[in-house]
Amino acid sequence: MEIWPLILVALFAGFIGLWELDWSQLFPDPARETLQNLWAEIQGWDDLDARLRIWGAGTEPVRMRVQAIMEEGALRVELLEPEELVGHVYTYRKGMLVHFRPGNGGLRIVYQLGKKGEFPRLEVRPQELRLSLEEAESLGAGWGNPLALPIAFPGFAGTPPPTLTFSLAPAPSPWLYGYKRLRITGFPEPIEEVVLWLDDVGKLRGGSVVVGETRITVLIEELRPNLGLSLIELLQLPRAERTLWY
Numbered sequence: 107m108e109i110w111p112l113i114l115v116a117l118f119a120g121f122i123g124l125w126e127l128d129w130s131q132l133f134p135d136p137a138r139e140t141l142q143n144l145w146a147e148i149q150g151w152d153d154l155d156a157r158l159r160i161w162g163a164g165t166e167p168v169r170m171r172v173q174a175i176m177e178e179g180a181l182r183v184e185l186l187e188p189e190e191l192v193g194h195v196y197t198y199r200k201g202m203l204v205h206f207r208p209g210n211g212g213l214r215i216v217y218q219l220g221k222k223g224e225f226p227r228l229e230v231r232p233q234e235l236r237l238s239l240e241e242a243e244s245l246g247a248g249w250g251n252p253l254a255l256p257i258a259f260p261g262f263a264g265t266p267p268p269t270l271t272f273s274l275a276p277a278p279s280p281w282l283y284g285y286k287r288l289r290i291t292g293f294p295e296p297i298e299e300v301v302l303w304l305d306d307v308g309k310l311r312g313g314s315v316v317v318g319e320t321r322i323t324v325l326i327e328e329l330r331p332n333l334g335l336s337l338i339e340l341l342q343l344p345r346a347e348r349t350l351w352y
Contacts (some may be wrong), residue, residue, distance in 0.1 A: 107206070108298065109227075109330075111183045111203070111205070113270070114160075114172070114181065114183055114199045115181060115196075115203055115219070118174065118181050118198070119181075123268055133192070135237075136239050137237035137238055137239035137288060137306045138225070138237055138287055140239055140286075140304070141237060141290070141344040143308060143312060144288075144302070144304070145309060146253040147291075148310075148330075150332075151176060151329075151331040151332060152175070152176060152177065152332050152334075153174060153175045153176065153331065153332065153333055153334070153335040154171050154172075154173065154325060154329065154330065154331045154332075154333075155171070155172075155176050155329075155330045155333055156171070156172045156173075156316075156327075156328060156329040156330070157170070157171050157172075157186070157326075157327040157329075158170055158171075158172055158322065158324055158325065158326060158327065159182040159324070159325040159327060160165070160322065161322075161323055162206060162314075162320060162321050162322040162323050162327075165268055166188060166189065167187070167312045168185065168187065168188070168191070169185075169186045169187035169188060170183050170185050170187075171183070171184040173335060173340055174340075175335055175337060175340055178199060178337055178340075179199060179200065180197070180198065180199040180337060180340050180341065181196075181197070181198040181199070181340075182195070182196070182197050182198075182340045182341070183195070183196040183198075184196075185337045189322060192220050193209075194206065194207060194208065195209035195343055195344070197340065197341045197343065201218060201219050202217070203216075203217040203219055204215065204216050204217075204343065205217070206343045206346060208344070210346070210347070210348065211230035211345055211347030212345060212346035212348075213345055213346055213347070213349075213350070214343060214346040214348070214349040215350045215351065217349065217350065217352050218351075218352070229294055229326075230293060234249065234291040234292045235290055235293070235326075236290070236291045237285070237288065237289065237290050239287075239288055239289075240267060240286060240287040240288075240289065241286060242284035242285050242286045242306075242325060243260075252289070255330060257322050263275070267300075269339075285290075285303035285304055285305055285311055285312075286303070286304045286305075286306075287301055287302070287303060287304075288302040288304060289301050290302070296318050297316070297317055297335050298317065299313060299314075299315070300313065300314070300315050300316075301313050301314045301315075310326065310329075311325075311326050312324050312325040312326050
């Protein structure tokens with residue numbers, strides 16, 4: 107099984123665990139106010155549909171479409187790049203991770219995660235978090251090795267136009283504009299640090315999380331919240347000839 111969907115499920119489970127925390131405990135300063143404002147906006151999302159590019163954990167960059175319904179704790183991941191992973195789909199709800207693999211009639215692999223089928227929730231205390239807000243620097247400082255990212259600019263230098271349709275325009279290239287960095291430490295182990303990249307109006311455009319000695323970085327290409335996604339469409343998978351259980 108590819109590592110990325112499992113990493114996303116773990117992070118998503120932790121994210122849901124933060125949902126009901128009282129962030130009013132944070133003391134008022136620019137960094138904490140920025141986090142409070144961002145969290146207030148995110149808590150207004152019932153669901154989301156996003157396209158992400160993720161790299162780190164010793165693997166090549168992976169591009170994926172992610173859909174989630176917050177109240178249900180449900181997640182869907184469709185892999186878009188690299189080419190050899192196109193068509194792979196993962197769904198997660200209540201500790202059950204299902205992987206659809208295309209080819210040969212299709213295969214579904216079902217994993218029951220954790221002792222009780224669920225990831226443990228993070229025991230985060232907002233008052234213990236340490237935050238710093240760093241002003242934006244030009245050329246996307248802090249993104250780390252941007253030349254390694256396989257990002258094309260459709261229509262320029264002979265590159266073909268995109269074939270995928272998605273209504274929201276992608277976020278501006280971070281190494282053209284630069285983003286503010288909201289750095290957060292004080293999480294329980296194994297999370298060492300979370301860094302959020304924010305644009306000039308405070309919208310989340312990406313970031314990174316350090317787990318142990320591994321840094322995982324996420325670029326948000328497109329994001330649409332509150333689409334009215336249904337649980338049925340989120341968990342629906344293509345037809346498969348075989349199903350394996352683990």
